[in-house]
Amino acid sequence: MEYQELISIWNSSDTELKTNVQINRKLIKEVAFKKIRSGLFEIKWTAFSELFVDFFWLYFLVGFIVHNLWDYKFSLQALVLLSMAIYGFILSIHKLKIYFSINPGLSVIETQYKIERLKSLELQSLQSLYFIIPLFSAPFAIVVAKAVLNINLYSFGIFGKVLLYYTFGAVIVAVILVFVLKKFPGKKDSNLKESIAFLNELKESEEAD
Amino acid sequence: MKESKLQEELFIDFLEKNKGLIVKVAGVYCYDHDERRDLIQDIILQLWRAYPKFDESSSISTWTYRIALNVSISYLRKITTRKKTQEVYEQQAGFIQWDAHFTNEKLEQLYHYINFLKPLDKAIIILHLDGVKNKELAEILGIKPTNVSTRLQRIKEILSTHLTTVKN
Numbered sequence: 001m002e003y004q005e006l007i008s009i010w011n012s013s014d015t016e017l018k019t020n021v022q023i024n025r026k027l028i029k030e031v032a033f034k035k036i037r038s039g040l041f042e043i044k045w046t047a048f049s050e051l052f053v054d055f056f057w058l059y060f061l062v063g064f065i066v067h068n069l070w071d072y073k074f075s076l077q078a079l080v081l082l083s084m085a086i087y088g089f090i091l092s093i094h095k096l097k098i099y100f101s102i103n104p105g106l107s108v109i110e111t112q113y114k115i116e117r118l119k120s121l122e123l124q125s126l127q128s129l130y131f132i133i134p135l136f137s138a139p140f141a142i143v144v145a146k147a148v149l150n151i152n153l154y155s156f157g158i159f160g161k162v163l164l165y166y167t168f169g170a171v172i173v174a175v176i177l178v179f180v181l182k183k184f185p186g187k188k189d190s191n192l193k194e195s196i197a198f199l200n201e202l203k204e205s206e207e208a209d
Numbered sequence: 210m211k212e213s214k215l216q217e218e219l220f221i222d223f224l225e226k227n228k229g230l231i232v233k234v235a236g237v238y239c240y241d242h243d244e245r246r247d248l249i250q251d252i253i254l255q256l257w258r259a260y261p262k263f264d265e266s267s268s269i270s271t272w273t274y275r276i277a278l279n280v281s282i283s284y285l286r287k288i289t290t291r292k293k294t295q296e297v298y299e300q301q302a303g304f305i306q307w308d309a310h311f312t313n314e315k316l317e318q319l320y321h322y323i324n325f326l327k328p329l330d331k332a333i334i335i336l337h338l339d340g341v342k343n344k345e346l347a348e349i350l351g352i353k354p355t356n357v358s359t360r361l362q363r364i365k366e367i368l369s370t371h372l373t374t375v376k377n
Contacts (some may be wrong), residue, residue: 009315010338017229104259107351111279
């Protein structure tokens with residue numbers, strides 16, 4: 001089949017579409033003009049909320065470290081939490097920066113690249129919770145108990161030791177979880193793989209230039 | 210208030226002129242009738258959202274293609290659209306109504322084989338078949354015109370092979 005024939009087949013639908021397609025003006029007025037949200041709405045507000053929470057969390061941790069600077073049992077745990085909080089803060093700013101740079105003036109590839117980057121960042125941060133929660137729950141408990149209730153969890157004899165073991169054990173649990181997630185990927189992981197594959201396809205399109 | 214009413218009327222006129230383009234793009238990205246209706250609604254919602262910001266730095270068709278293709282390619286819409294247009298489904302109606310059955314069998318086959326192409330290749334073939342020049346096509350997609358020519362050649366070969374096989 002000649003290519004010209006393809007073009008004429010394609011254009012044959014134009015007349016049909018002009019008469020066949022009807023716009024539902026009433027419904028557009030009732031729904032479209034009122035319910036407008038970007039497809040990335042949830043990501044934007046999640047990033048804003050994370051930024052807000054991270055700001056206060058950072059403020060709290062810096063204050064805690066300053067007050068307990070020479071008490072390494074506490075300041076080191078707080079430093080571990082601080083590093084995670086800084087990472088989360090930067091990640092939220094990065095996501096918002098990408099979000100606000102998306103506009104209809106961008107090319108399709110640029111827009112898709114930004115959307116997929118946002119989506120993959122969102123999925124990656126969600127997956128990272130699987131090892132962040134076991135890894136950082138012990139430092140979190142120690143720091144919060146000390147700061148809010150002025151309780152030294154290390155002083156609870158066997159419980160203090162258990163907490164220390166828990167901290168080390170959490171590292172092993174996190175490693176196992178990452179291994180299991182890699183071995184048996186769920187739906188979220190397949191979405192992430194799909195997103196990364198599309199990002200690579202977009203990169204290839206740019207590199208082909 | 211008057212200004213917003215005027216903008217609504219202008220937008221509906223704009224939709225009337227571009228309804229064919231929207232249905233065609235959605236048809237290429239969604240073969241299933243219900244999914245296509247879902248996609249068309251999402252395209253219209255995003256067009257309306259962007260409409261007040263249209264600055265005429267590009268032609269209205271270039272702008273429409275960009276948004277329609279972006280909404281279609283992004284699979285994010287699969288997650289968000291159903292929530293947004295729930296009310297529309299409840300009313301069992303769409304923003305645009307059309308008879309989904311093509312009277313031209315060859316056209317249906319063409320849509321069927323375009324459906325097998327990669328998302329960006331689909332965008333290239335839609336724009337090319339609609340008569341968009343390589344330079345404008347490259348501008349819409351964000352690739353170089355030389356890259357467009359190479360990819361177009363490959364797409365044409367794929368489509369011609371499929372359609373010739375069917376013909377024989």
